Amino acid sequence: MSFERSIRRSSEEFSSALRDAINARGLSLARLHEMLRSRGNGVSMATLSYWRSGRRRPEGVQSLAAIAEIERLLHLAPGELTARLGATNRTGPVGPNQFPMNEQELERSVRDAFAALGAEYPDTARELTTHSVTDVDAAGNVAHCQTRSIVQSTVGTVSSIPFLELTPGEPTPAPIITAIAGGRIAARYSHPNGEVHGVLFELDSPLAAPDTTIVEWAVDYPPGYPPQRETGHAVAMKCRELLVWTRFHPDAIPDHVTERVDNPQGTTTTTTEIGGRTSVAQIRRGFGPGALSLSWSYDDGR
Missing domain, CATH: 1.10.260.40 (lambda repressor-like DNA-binding domains)
Known part of the structure; x- marks a missing residue:
């Protein structure tokens, strides 16, 4: 039925x-x-x-x-x-669909990426729950990031979802984005400014509102990629739960970590000592639109 x-x-x-x-x-x-x-x-x-x-x-x-x-x-x-x-045909509280940061130039680049990938802007799929896990290597740089998300169609039928990697103010080559589960990579795009790279993630089957599915993808970095000491995740609509978990190599426990929260209204940062921990878990419920990120540094100048 x-x-x-x-x-x-x-x-x-x-x-x-x-x-x-x-x-x-x-x-x-x-x-x-x-x-x-x-x-x-x-x-x-x-x-x-x-x-x-x-x-x-x-x-x-x-x-x-x-x-x-x-x-x-x-x-x-x-x-x-x-x-x-029985079941409901409501999506639940969706809230506004907004670019997660107060960065107009970056948003223009993101619009270009959506258009090049053949995706509607803004995206009508939302992330209900997202867990993003980043591993940091012995040199203190991001080595691998893997993200698993429960996504929901809020309007009509969604057959593909754009996923982007953003490096505002820092041109980079394209990272290696791979699909792990829930679909395949149907298209790739890199903006000429080098600050926006992304893929079109084609779902295993179309998603009609308000249905959900689970997708998983990974990001790795090619040789010569600039060292990264920041990780995070952004959502354009309210997310029920967002987890950004950063795991450090035992030889690269940072001396300082800084949490940054961006939203369309502005930015807040909080700096703290890591206190001997080997990982930092940032958990937010009812988060977004916005971006949650973590950066780290070392006193030995590495």
């Missing part, structure tokens, strides 16, 4: 059960509305009518709270109505 047919069927089952329960108690819809209002629930009479007829279904937090109250008022078992709603 398709997702849309499943939604339609569960909506019909819910509205039928609601009508039967109201009739069984001998209540009018107006009386039920009055009882809800007396208990502080402001759901409108029109909304109740839509639910009873099946023209709409309750989905938001306030609506589901109203259904829980209706179950009590109609002497139903807890969950007797809500269980009939």
Whole structure:
């Protein structure tokens, strides 16, 4: 059964059960509305009518709270109505879709990259949960970065997603980006300014809103690539959980680390001692749009 047919069927089952329960108690819809209002629930009479007829279904937090109250008022078992709603066709709170940094010139380069890759800007897929793991070599430089993400289509159907590597103010050759799971690399692009490199990650199968899938990719660096002592991840829409985990070689534990948080409004930085740790885990929930990064340094001048 398709997702849309499943939604339609569960909506019909819910509205039928609601009508039967109201009739069984001998209540009018107006009386039920009055009882809800007396208990502080402001759901409108029109909304109740839509639910009873099946023209709409309750989905938001306030609506589901109203259904829980209706179950009590109609002497139903807890969950007797809500269980009939099944899956939701909502994406949940999406928030604004914005370039994650206050860098207009860089955003223009990113737009160029999207156009060259044949991708719509801004991207309509969002990262629900992303774990980005960076390994630092014995010289203190980034050696390898691997990222796993649960992505969701927020509008229409998504068949591919652009993933970009940004080095603002530092032209570099293209890093080596490889697909590990969830799809394949369909196209590659490097901006003439050398600050934006990326790929078009073609999903194993198209993703229709609000469905999700898991993708995983890795970034390595070719010989002659400038040494990197910074890592991070950026999201253009709110991410439920973002983890940036930086793991240091035992011979390259830094003396200082600096956390940087960029967003469309500006930048904040926090410098701290690493305190003998061999890794730093930056965890944010409800993060974005923005970029979370970590840089490090050594007192011995390496």
